[in-house]
Amino acid sequence: MDGLTHRPTQNPDHSVPPLETGLNDIDISYDSGSEHDDNLDEDTSNLEVFLSQEKHFFILSTAGKPIYSLHGDDNMIMSYMGVLLTIISFFQGQSHDTDNSDQLRSFTAGNSLFVASYEDPLILVAISKRGESEQQLRNQIDVLYTQILSTLTKSQISRVFKGRTNFDLRRLLGGTEKFLTALTREICKGSPPILLSALECAKLPRTIREKITTILLSHKSPSLLYGLVVSDSRLVSVIRPRKHSLHPPDLLLLFNMIFHTTAFRDGEEHWVPICLPKFNSTGFLYAHIFQFSKNSVLVLISADKDAFFELRTVKDNILKSLRRDNLIKPIELAVNNGFSFRTIDIPVPHIRHFLYKSKLDVQFIMPNIEPHFFPTTSSRKALMGYYHKLHAMVHAKNGGKLKMVYFTKGSATFFGCDSPTFELYFATGPDTTKAILTLSVRAILAWVSKNKERLFIMGGGVF
Amino acid sequence: MDSQSTAPRPTTSVKLVLLGEAAVGKSSLVLRFVSNEFQENKEPTIGAAFLTQKCSLANKTIKFEIWDTAGQERFASLAPMYYRNAQSALVVYDITKPNSFIKARHWVNELKAQASPGIIIALVGNKLDLVEEDTNNTSSSNDADHEDDETEHSDNVEDTTNAITEDASDSDSDVETQSARCVALQEGEKLAAEEGLLFFETSAKTGLNVRDVFLAIANKIPDEASKRRGNGLLAGSGHNGDSDANGLPNHDGRISLDASNANGTGACAC
Numbered sequence A: 001m002d003g004l005t006h007r008p009t010q011n012p013d014h015s016v017p018p019l020e021t022g023l024n025d026i027d028i029s030y031d032s033g034s035e036h037d038d039n040l041d042e043d044t045s046n047l048e049v050f051l052s053q054e055k056h057f058f059i060l061s062t063a064g065k066p067i068y069s070l071h072g073d074d075n076m077i078m079s080y081m082g083v084l085l086t087i088i089s090f091f092q093g094q095s096h097d098t099d100n101s102d103q104l105r106s107f108t109a110g111n112s113l114f115v116a117s118y119e120d121p122l123i124l125v126a127i128s129k130r131g132e133s134e135q136q137l138r139n140q141i142d143v144l145y146t147q148i149l150s151t152l153t154k155s156q157i158s159r160v161f162k163g164r165t166n167f168d169l170r171r172l173l174g175g176t177e178k179f180l181t182a183l184t185r186e187i188c189k190g191s192p193p194i195l196l197s198a199l200e201c202a203k204l205p206r207t208i209r210e211k212i213t214t215i216l217l218s219h220k221s222p223s224l225l226y227g228l229v230v231s232d233s234r235l236v237s238v239i240r241p242r243k244h245s246l247h248p249p250d251l252l253l254l255f256n257m258i259f260h261t262t263a264f265r266d267g268e269e270h271w272v273p274i275c276l277p278k279f280n281s282t283g284f285l286y287a288h289i290f291q292f293s294k295n296s297v298l299v300l301i302s303a304d305k306d307a308f309f310e311l312r313t314v315k316d317n318i319l320k321s322l323r324r325d326n327l328i329k330p331i332e333l334a335v336n337n338g339f340s341f342r343t344i345d346i347p348v349p350h351i352r353h354f355l356y357k358s359k360l361d362v363q364f365i366m367p368n369i370e371p372h373f374f375p376t377t378s379s380r381k382a383l384m385g386y387y388h389k390l391h392a393m394v395h396a397k398n399g400g401k402l403k404m405v406y407f408t409k410g411s412a413t414f415f416g417c418d419s420p421t422f423e424l425y426f427a428t429g430p431d432t433t434k435a436i437l438t439l440s441v442r443a444i445l446a447w448v449s450k451n452k453e454r455l456f457i458m459g460g461g462v463f
Numbered sequence B: 001m002d003s004q005s006t007a008p009r010p011t012t013s014v015k016l017v018l019l020g021e022a023a024v025g026k027s028s029l030v031l032r033f034v035s036n037e038f039q040e041n042k043e044p045t046i047g048a049a050f051l052t053q054k055c056s057l058a059n060k061t062i063k064f065e066i067w068d069t070a071g072q073e074r075f076a077s078l079a080p081m082y083y084r085n086a087q088s089a090l091v092v093y094d095i096t097k098p099n100s101f102i103k104a105r106h107w108v109n110e111l112k113a114q115a116s117p118g119i120i121i122a123l124v125g126n127k128l129d130l131v132e133e134d135t136n137n138t139s140s141s142n143d144a145d146h147e148d149d150e151t152e153h154s155d156n157v158e159d160t161t162n163a164i165t166e167d168a169s170d171s172d173s174d175v176e177t178q179s180a181r182c183v184a185l186q187e188g189e190k191l192a193a194e195e196g197l198l199f200f201e202t203s204a205k206t207g208l209n210v211r212d213v214f215l216a217i218a219n220k221i222p223d224e225a226s227k228r229r230g231n232g233l234l235a236g237s238g239h240n241g242d243s244d245a246n247g248l249p250n251h252d253g254r255i256s257l258d259a260s261n262a263n264g265t266g267a268c269a270c
Helices: A019-024 A044-052 A074-092 A134-152 A154-161 A177-189 A192-196 A206-218 A248-259 A308-324 A328-334 A377-395 A434-450 B026-035 B073-083 B098-114 B128-136 B142-160 B167-176 B185-195 B210-220 B224-230 B238-247 B259-263
Strands: A055-061 A066-069 A106-109 A112-119 A122-128 A224-231 A234-240 A269-274 A285-291 A296-302 A353-358 A363-365 A404-409 A412-418 A422-428 B011-020 B048-056 B061-069 B088-094 B120-126 B198-201
Touching (some): A055 A134, A055 A177, A074 A122, A112 A134, A134 A154, A134 A177, A134 A192, A134 A377, A177 A192, A192 A363, A192 A377, A206 A234, A224 A248, A248 A269, A269 A308, A285 A308, A296 A308, A353 A434, A377 A404, A377 A412, A412 A434, B011 B098, B011 B210, B026 B048, B026 B088, B026 B210, B048 B073, B061 B073, B061 B210, B073 B098, B098 B120, B098 B185, B120 B185, B120 B210, B198 B210
Parallel strands (some): B120 B198
Antiparallel strands (some): A224 A234, A269 B048, A285 A296, A353 A363, A353 A422, A404 A412, A412 A422
């Protein structure tokens, strides 16, 4: 634990710049503040609300057509996107002959960090006053981009824009703004799966999970590509062909679609074309989605669009077996009311909350956020904010990358570390000594290792 | 389910597909038919939903296997998958949205050209409640309408792929006239008569005429017995006639505001 470095934010050490000053490194001395001025004077009250938002996301076409904005009405967005496009094209104008020409990647204005991403023919921009790192914002807009891909596929987007740079993509996205909005809402809440690009599994006894996986495997049919049981955005069980693994960003989109909207929560059977961009960004897969109990959904995915009735039979057989073996109740209990596990279950004194990511499994775990420690929405949001800060510190790209970091803020100490096999972040009591922190880390790791099979899905069912 | 009946009635499975522009109320019609419920601000269908519903008629039970498809443009290419083997289709439009009627016309043409030759098509003008409310009380229907308008906007411009040329002329009036009727009863009747469709105006919100649509289709379906009798002979077509006379609303698809109509010949099993 030699790498442990005490880092009070009030008094930053020069070796690792805290986030706020780190952002200034990429300041391109843009006339700061002009975004916040009243250069758009249509509807001041709305504009004030618009400008006071901590986070913005904009998606526009390279021709400047708005595709998505988290806040604001159309008029406001139009002028705002115009400004963004002007700034962006000013830099592109310098050398636009190749794709890899200089492009404006990020800049700060006041305390806002702007990050732009180019996915021709789309431009995505994230703006934040929250102090996230450039990489974190880039990751957030990538999530939004993959959502658009999952609706349309990359090939369809290129096709509609071919020869029609002025195309209005919103007409093809009709009805899916809610998925983007659900994602941005999760991002704004500081959602750990997005921060860590990892999945959360439902905590289940190993035997129960094995039984479920065995049932899934025993009913698989020729057209089935992936089969998943998901409960309240947490993976319960998965089966997959040996040569294909599933990518957490794809599953994140799928879970977001299913659990953060009501479109699939009606007990009906759905047959949905979906592109899983990390699997294949150019083509659709077809998902049979069926909610079989209050929080739980069976998802059967095929590459064959005509496989609905085949998968429907698979679904009937799987559910029959799950009911016969009384497995639905344990699944529901595992995630009842968003419950995962509690910090008091872990033999680590003073620990208030933690995030642990297993890099190999690309999965993370976290205990319930206890109202005792985090009574308000803003205190929970602050906790996620500190996790972002720790995450940024241990992932900082240029120099000064730390293996471990901690700081005391208010009445809590926050700790983060990044190792080759795991990432760990936690909040504990104030002014915790280095020795105690070290003990806490070891105790958490020991507990995780002991409960590994309940907490993570190791490989899933393979066929 | 039918345990009270004296002899088990033959059950016929009928594949039914709903087609129509986004936000005309396809899912709401199905929800009314299957669960007798209505949800305000229902989220748009993604892809398609599959439902079944049994319907007991005097002499048989019909089991509807319903494909409730999404109306958005990006799903249009998937439609053949759903109507390919369908015996019946509901082509739905919103009587306050002229574009949706144009779209309905296109769906009818596509079904005539591509679907099974004998497919029974019902043309359904939905949201009758908006028009009725409009005469009594103009203020209450705004919410639903806003949502529709958004979807409508995105669909107005969509038709480069579907080559609907009339669209442009309609898009203006569409936005201004909020909840007034924009598609006359006679227009629907005329299209239905030309193409040989069943025709109804409905309100999924109040339930008006919703069952009648499905019952009318159920009654037009030749039952298993007549099919069997027909085997080996030419067609057995004579048998279809009785069920028609039996179950169709006797006003040629005209709207009866008399709700008792819904409890007519055969009430639904659940």
